[in-house]
Amino acid sequence: MKKTLTVLTILITLNFSLTNNKCYAQVCSPGGCAATATNSTGQYPSTTFSTSYSSWSTISAYMNAGNYTLFHVVNGNTYEWSYCSDFGGSQGWDAELTLFNNSTGATLCYQNNCGRPNCASAPYIRWTATFTGTVKLLTTLSGCNINTGSPYSTLVWRDTSGTPLIQILGVDVYSGYGSINWSQVAGAGYTFAYAKATEGVGYTDSWYLNYAVNGPLAGLKMGAYHFARPDLNPSLAGAVSEANYFLSVAQPYITTCQLPPSLDLEGSYLQSNFTSAQLTAWVQTWMNTVQTATGIKPVLYIGASTANYLNSSVNTYSLWTDYLSGSSTTAPPNIGVWNTWTFNQYSWTATVPGISGAMDVNVFNGNAAAFNNFMGCITTGNMEQARLNNSFNVYPNPASTEFHIDYSGINGQANVNVYDISGKLLMSHEMIGKTIINTSNLSEGVYNVSIKNREGVVNKRLIVTHE
Numbered sequence: 001m002k003k004t005l006t007v008l009t010i011l012i013t014l015n016f017s018l019t020n021n022k023c024y025a026q027v028c029s030p031g032g033c034a035a036t037a038t039n040s041t042g043q044y045p046s047t048t049f050s051t052s053y054s055s056w057s058t059i060s061a062y063m064n065a066g067n068y069t070l071f072h073v074v075n076g077n078t079y080e081w082s083y084c085s086d087f088g089g090s091q092g093w094d095a096e097l098t099l100f101n102n103s104t105g106a107t108l109c110y111q112n113n114c115g116r117p118n119c120a121s122a123p124y125i126r127w128t129a130t131f132t133g134t135v136k137l138l139t140t141l142s143g144c145n146i147n148t149g150s151p152y153s154t155l156v157w158r159d160t161s162g163t164p165l166i167q168i169l170g171v172d173v174y175s176g177y178g179s180i181n182w183s184q185v186a187g188a189g190y191t192f193a194y195a196k197a198t199e200g201v202g203y204t205d206s207w208y209l210n211y212a213v214n215g216p217l218a219g220l221k222m223g224a225y226h227f228a229r230p231d232l233n234p235s236l237a238g239a240v241s242e243a244n245y246f247l248s249v250a251q252p253y254i255t256t257c258q259l260p261p262s263l264d265l266e267g268s269y270l271q272s273n274f275t276s277a278q279l280t281a282w283v284q285t286w287m288n289t290v291q292t293a294t295g296i297k298p299v300l301y302i303g304a305s306t307a308n309y310l311n312s313s314v315n316t317y318s319l320w321t322d323y324l325s326g327s328s329t330t331a332p333p334n335i336g337v338w339n340t341w342t343f344n345q346y347s348w349t350a351t352v353p354g355i356s357g358a359m360d361v362n363v364f365n366g367n368a369a370a371f372n373n374f375m376g377c378i379t380t381g382n383m384e385q386a387r388l389n390n391s392f393n394v395y396p397n398p399a400s401t402e403f404h405i406d407y408s409g410i411n412g413q414a415n416v417n418v419y420d421i422s423g424k425l426l427m428s429h430e431m432i433g434k435t436i437i438n439t440s441n442l443s444e445g446v447y448n449v450s451i452k453n454r455e456g457v458v459n460k461r462l463i464v465t466h467e
Helices: 182-187 208-217 236-253 276-294 304-309 312-316 368-374 383-390
Strands: 009-012 042-049 057-063 067-073 078-082 095-101 107-111 124-128 133-141 153-159 166-173 192-199 221-227 262-265 299-302 318-321 343-350 359-364 392-395 402-407 414-419 425-431 435-438 445-453 456-464
Touching (some): 107 124, 166 368, 182 208, 192 236, 236 276, 262 276, 276 312, 304 318, 359 368, 414 435
Parallel strands (some): 192 221, 221 262, 318 343
Antiparallel strands (some): 009 166, 067 133, 078 153, 095 133
């Protein structure tokens, strides 16, 4: 991660119709290639894929003949796989596909040539599942042969019984980008952003507070990340110090229905300076410290090689990885000790309106409902946060000389902090019940009122005008 802020965008991928093409019907050619040691070089990618989307998504752009891939299917749903460019695939050689029941080994479908004008020799399988479980898709060269290395081919698939894919995309930024027009970022379709807040102990990103305030004002979901320096603070006490320093800067902006805090763990020195157990313990200590203080479970940003190096105990934290395929629909093939991924940074060189320079862009692994659930946004099943939010009423808003906070009193004492748009703390109050706060010394503008008690944090936006 180039110490950057992630604004996640909603991108609706169009669902391409296959109507009237000669490969549309479920017609499996006779024959097929047996999944034997002579024509199967092993599972790739290592993930078992599943989808509920009718839009085509990329499995990998680095497929070789001899790779087999596992997929979870649901009885009655119709699935399609292809290397054809009409659907987003690509073919570096004359491929064929054989589909098996992974449990019994029975051949389910086989296809060699689709016959479409743009990719006549590309295979295409359309198959309706007769069971719920796992299928194995074997890619081979024509004649059931294998190859290795370049050129590669791109495999795509979809569930035609599903819904169109809604991708949630974003960027991650740091002070190197300077002033950002967040309204333009949001207008370009981006939904959330991660901003670098701190590094090690003692370094605060000079633009973090500006980003943390102005991103949400433009409608973005924001999160803060800490750039870890275990090389400088290698002990577990050092991990605690780094976590506490991060909290001293970012905690006022860590709330429900925004992105969870994140630890950015990267560096070529990690595996040479630390054993797997040592590095795992350092990560867990930082994460536990932040989670205890905020009540929100952090996310871990980590590259594929280090993801394989850590112990499996860290896979309870959501994974943010960096498979730089350039495509938001290509799933990362190597996620180490994790069973799934939450964010993937798929490019470092994107162009994003409102931000100068090449950008890191990321994709969330799920739809809008999953994204909101991941952030703990209020739903019918999350009434406790709704009750907490409704316990506080800030008025008048806009305010002139003073504003009131009515508090139902059911949650005990609360602490109130008022921050300006740069994130500077201007005043603090302790309250029970109703509190009146004088604003006559505040300049006209937008302020963040953060109210925290033992049950959580509520953030309110306050506008001050002296008209």
